[in-house]
Amino acid sequence: AQSVAQPEDQVNVAEGNPLTVKCTYSVSGNPYLFWYVQYPNRGLQFLLKYITGDNLVKGSYGFEAEFNKSQTSFHLKKPSALVSDSALYFCAATDGRRGSTLGRLYFGRGTQLTVWP
Amino acid sequence: GAGVSQSPSNKVTEKGKDVELRCDPISGHTALYWYRQSLGQGLEFLIYFQGNSAPDKSGLPSDRFSAERTGGSVSTLTIQRTQQEDSAVYLCASRLKGLAGRTDTQYFGPGTRLTVL
Numbered sequence: 001a002q003s004v005a006q007p008e009d010q011v012n013v014a015e016g017n018p019l020t021v022k023c024t025y026s027v028s029g030n031p032y033l034f035w036y037v038q039y040p041n042r043g044l045q046f047l048l049k050y051i052t053g054d055n056l057v058k059g060s061y062g063f064e065a066e067f068n069k070s071q072t073s074f075h076l077k078k079p080s081a082l083v084s085d086s087a088l089y090f091c092a093a094t095d096g097r098r099g100s101t102l103g104r105l106y107f108g109r110g111t112q113l114t115v116w117p
Numbered sequence: 118g119a120g121v122s123q124s125p126s127n128k129v130t131e132k133g134k135d136v137e138l139r140c141d142p143i144s145g146h147t148a149l150y151w152y153r154q155s156l157g158q159g160l161e162f163l164i165y166f167q168g169n170s171a172p173d174k175s176g177l178p179s180d181r182f183s184a185e186r187t188g189g190s191v192s193t194l195t196i197q198r199t200q201q202e203d204s205a206v207y208l209c210a211s212r213l214k215g216l217a218g219r220t221d222t223q224y225f226g227p228g229t230r231l232t233v234l
Contacts, residue, residue, distance in 0.1 A: 034222070034223075036225070041227075042227055042228075043121070043123075043208060043225040043226050043227040043228050044208065044210075044225040045225070046222050046223075046224065046225075049222060090160065092160075103148060103150070103165070103212055103221070103223065104150070104162050104165060104173075104176075105150075105152075105160075105162065105210075105223060106162075107152075107159055107160035108159075109159045110159065110160075
């Protein structure tokens with residue numbers, strides 16, 4: 001079964017400190033990996049994605065993520081957190097196999113990031 | 118440009134009633150997805166539309182759920198004889214390309230919050 005895991009329900013960091021939100025995946029084929037952010041009462045906003053190539057992917061609002069195939073991980077990072085980064089973060093993956101539902105996303109359970117001043 | 122829009126933003130209904138949720142995808146996007154976000158289940162895939170092809174309904178939880186997409190654009194998700202466990206946020210997403218677009222980003226609407234009393 002395809003799955004994405006976010007082992008931490010909550011991450012708390014002080015403003016200005018680096019942050020990491022963890023994600024691991026178990027998806028067949030060559031997965032495509034995504035990070036989305038959700039603010040209260042809003043839909044999901046796309047942050048970044050890994051398709052192929054460079055393992056370090058840069059995205060919106062200063063976020064980046066590192067793809068590690070051997071550890072099947074795709075952790076989200078930011079060098080210096082802002083209070084405005086506080087939100088719910090979702091990691092997602094697509095099934096890389098041919099014939100699977102095209103582009104269907106498998107989501108982690110989400111990680112609530114809180115950045116305090 | 119305009120993003121994915123959904124209506125209504127909130128819907129409160131009584132158990133046993135039917136509801137219709139609407140999604141307007143980004144203009145020109147050929148792929149459309151419905152997902153459900155609930156406290157107990159996280160984000161679940163429901164159904165996928167691609168152009169004029171038959172939809173992939175593999176994620177629909179029961180035969181009370183159905184969806185259609187008219188003219189390759191607007192989609193309606195219908196839930197018949199609603200149950201309390203149907204209470205959730207229903208999210209719609211669209212993606213630009215079709216069969217060759219597995220790697221394209223899905224863009225999400227703000228969601229419809231459904232409450233079944």
